[in-house]
Amino acid sequence: MSSINITVPDLPESVSEATVSKWHKKIGDTIKRDEILVDIETDKVIIEIPATHDGILTDIIVNSDSSVKAHQILGIFNSLKTSNPCKSFHIPDQINSLDSHKTNYINTEQVQSLSPSMRRLVHENDVQPQILKNNNCHTIVSKEKIKEHSVNSFISSSRSQDEKKPASLTTQDRSEKRIPMTLFRKRMAERLLQTKNTTAMLTTFNEINVQPILTLRKKYGLAFENKHSVRLGLMPFYIRAVIESLKHYPEINASIDDSEIVYHNYFDISIAVSTPRGVITPVLRNADILSISDMEKTVKELATKARNNKLNYHDLTGGTFTITNGGVFGSLLSTPLINPPQSAILGMHAIKDRPMAIDGQIVILPMMYLALSYDHRLIDGREAVGYLEKLKSLLEDPTRILLDI
Numbered sequence: 001m002s003s004i005n006i007t008v009p010d011l012p013e014s015v016s017e018a019t020v021s022k023w024h025k026k027i028g029d030t031i032k033r034d035e036i037l038v039d040i041e042t043d044k045v046i047i048e049i050p051a052t053h054d055g056i057l058t059d060i061i062v063n064s065d066s067s068v069k070a071h072q073i074l075g076i077f078n079s080l081k082t083s084n085p086c087k088s089f090h091i092p093d094q095i096n097s098l099d100s101h102k103t104n105y106i107n108t109e110q111v112q113s114l115s116p117s118m119r120r121l122v123h124e125n126d127v128q129p130q131i132l133k134n135n136n137c138h139t140i141v142s143k144e145k146i147k148e149h150s151v152n153s154f155i156s157s158s159r160s161q162d163e164k165k166p167a168s169l170t171t172q173d174r175s176e177k178r179i180p181m182t183l184f185r186k187r188m189a190e191r192l193l194q195t196k197n198t199t200a201m202l203t204t205f206n207e208i209n210v211q212p213i214l215t216l217r218k219k220y221g222l223a224f225e226n227k228h229s230v231r232l233g234l235m236p237f238y239i240r241a242v243i244e245s246l247k248h249y250p251e252i253n254a255s256i257d258d259s260e261i262v263y264h265n266y267f268d269i270s271i272a273v274s275t276p277r278g279v280i281t282p283v284l285r286n287a288d289i290l291s292i293s294d295m296e297k298t299v300k301e302l303a304t305k306a307r308n309n310k311l312n313y314h315d316l317t318g319g320t321f322t323i324t325n326g327g328v329f330g331s332l333l334s335t336p337l338i339n340p341p342q343s344a345i346l347g348m349h350a351i352k353d354r355p356m357a358i359d360g361q362i363v364i365l366p367m368m369y370l371a372l373s374y375d376h377r378l379i380d381g382r383e384a385v386g387y388l389e390k391l392k393s394l395l396e397d398p399t400r401i402l403l404d405i
Helices: 093-097 108-113 116-124 138-164 183-198 211-228 235-248 292-307 381-396 399-403
Strands: 002-007 018-023 036-041 046-050 055-060 073-079 201-209 255-257 260-262 269-271 273-275 278-280 321-325 344-348 352-358 361-375
Touching: 036 073, 183 278, 201 381, 211 292, 211 361, 211 381, 235 269, 235 292, 235 321, 235 381, 235 399, 269 292, 273 292, 361 381, 381 399
Parallel strands: 269 321, 321 344
Antiparallel strands: 002 073, 018 036, 036 046, 055 073, 201 361, 255 260, 273 278, 344 361, 352 361
């Protein structure tokens, strides 16, 4: 066998540290080449570190929730150079039936063959060393088994004591749990505070009648799916209308860099996606040249990668404008926060049937509120209101997008 270090790979540019998110293997586990050993988390992505060889994990140097830097050693595993690795360890049934008193079955020769830490664990947990030794692999497997036995014994003892308690004493405990905030959450909190403290943020609202888009989707949805092998959703209509409106109001697609205004002549649209880690914003690049079907496929792919922690750093950087849709969770109205260094973000919300006055008549229509949060240092109220009016006209009459009017 040869020892191989498990190290942190090169981190993305501008990322100085990461956090050990999760170990997928325990000390003593047999691992196969390319199996994922550990996940490390940056403020944007999760990086999976695979095994480079077959082997056995012998040491975990950095535990979960610890901060690490590039090339830092996380753990060690022994590479297997033969086809017969140490067999899996089995503890006989008698280990579960040990009495509470100290066992008298300790063999001095076997105890001396163990490491000092192993000898301490043997005595502390009343485990017979002769059932721990297994083809010279006891230092790899035994610690986990001993600890597992100790924990199981404690749980069994606790349960037996609880069963003896009167019913009046077994009420639910008032407990608390503290866990370290992940690096992603820390960074997100910093960015949100940065947005609040460094931008002159305002939000303006409008509402749209979604019926024309729903009618179009119902009429052509089946034909679209048969041809492109993907369902026709509402997001491509929103994205297309957003881009056409940005062309009329380039300030909203711009950003501030120190004392300069940067106008982007391209449209990289960030789409907010909710994941177990929090909200992240993968970027739909060159969205203005994508077809409706390409938009639908790409958005679906990015959302799937986001929820499975498969996004890379490139997928999350460089957006010029953000769309967030709280309506999928039932949100009726909100004031979204700008995603720096961008200057504006569009919030879309739940579609609700509401009575509306149309040509003097009360009509029930599927309505949705739009919210545009913007940096007043760059965007004036006139541009913000005009942008939403343009967006409203395109969404309520999608034909305008085709005719460019």
